[in-house]
Amino acid sequence: MLNLIALITPKPEHYDTCKQKIIDVLELTRAEQGCLRFEFYEAKASQQLVLVEIWKSQQALDEHYAQDYILPIFDFYQDALEKEPEIHKLSELSA
Template identity: 35%
Template sequence: MSLSIFATIHPKPDCLIEARDAILGILSETRAEAGCQHFTLHRNVDSDTLHLTEIWDNRAAFDAHHGQAYTRAVFERYEHLLAAPVELTFMHPLA
């Protein structure tokens, strides 16, 4: 069963562009990973909040993504760019 993830990212007010660019910089590599079915970045129309919608074959594929050097580098940058930790919601499709 595939695993869907909804990630909410809260950049500091002056860090939106840098936080956005950190994700945009890994889109092609992430989408090429084994097990990645969907990986799309969104910006909330009412705020400077970013959202990722992700679908992975399974939890192992998602965990492997987070083990990649480029993903770890984004989270290291986020230590200085975000107002709060990334919120992850894990879901399984029902229909």
């Protein structure tokens, strides 16, 4: 299993458009066979969009990134973001 958090920081003038583009693909992404969790949040104070994701494998995530509804978002990000998305891959800890 692959757990990650993605922090997306749009330029102020692109914030609402970035948010809507992600909202538009939520259900499509959640329906992907390799997607176990795909939640979307915003941190208004820091003007960041936050994705909390769990994928069956790296291959499932790679397949998600190649979807025809995801590629245009990545293209849009080229000019719309303040900086590259921060992707934090997480390892589960147990007691």
